[in-house]
Amino acid sequence: MVLSSNLKMKILKLSDGNQHANFFSANVSLSEIDEVKSSYTWDNFSEDENLMWEMGDLLFSDAVNQQQVIDNKSDREFWSKLNKSQKVLRAFNVFDNTVRHSVFFEFFYNSPQYSYVMIEVFKELGQTKLMADYTTLLFTYIKEDDFFNGVREQIKALPNSDKYSTLDS
Numbered sequence: 001m002v003l004s005s006n007l008k009m010k011i012l013k014l015s016d017g018n019q020h021a022n023f024f025s026a027n028v029s030l031s032e033i034d035e036v037k038s039s040y041t042w043d044n045f046s047e048d049e050n051l052m053w054e055m056g057d058l059l060f061s062d063a064v065n066q067q068q069v070i071d072n073k074s075d076r077e078f079w080s081k082l083n084k085s086q087k088v089l090r091a092f093n094v095f096d097n098t099v100r101h102s103v104f105f106e107f108f109y110n111s112p113q114y115s116y117v118m119i120e121v122f123k124e125l126g127q128t129k130l131m132a133d134y135t136t137l138l139f140t141y142i143k144e145d146d147f148f149n150g151v152r153e154q155i156k157a158l159p160n161s162d163k164y165s166t167l168d169s
Helices: 005-010 029-040 050-067 072-081 084-101 103-112 117-124 128-144 146-156 161-169
Strands: none
Touching: 050 084, 084 117, 103 117, 103 128, 117 128, 117 146, 128 146
């Protein structure tokens, strides 16, 4: 069954909207950042509480709350205002939060607008092996499940989409 909300959903890309300007900045003091850095060291890494996770929450929770990101339209508007570095962090934060507490399918199902941009994020971070593995998994899901018709068609319409020809077979 194809859900109509998925057909209206637009995939996000790192190139969407703003690239350099800083429309959002966290209302966070240096002492708050220092406290997080000293409380969550990589030496005491925990899957549920770690430096990356806590810093992402610290930097984004205020901006997300201000924008009341509650649906695809407001999420897209918020996304277009973030600069490229903020987009990388935001996408990774959404991805990590879902996958860490659940499974990949839930990430694709609950946040399909982020499904493609994670390919770009892994590339931006220089994680080519992870990017290739993720792309294979993503394409397996969106090729086999009608829920992802909108995502599949948008990816196939991207420039250089010939490299995604496996979506047709």
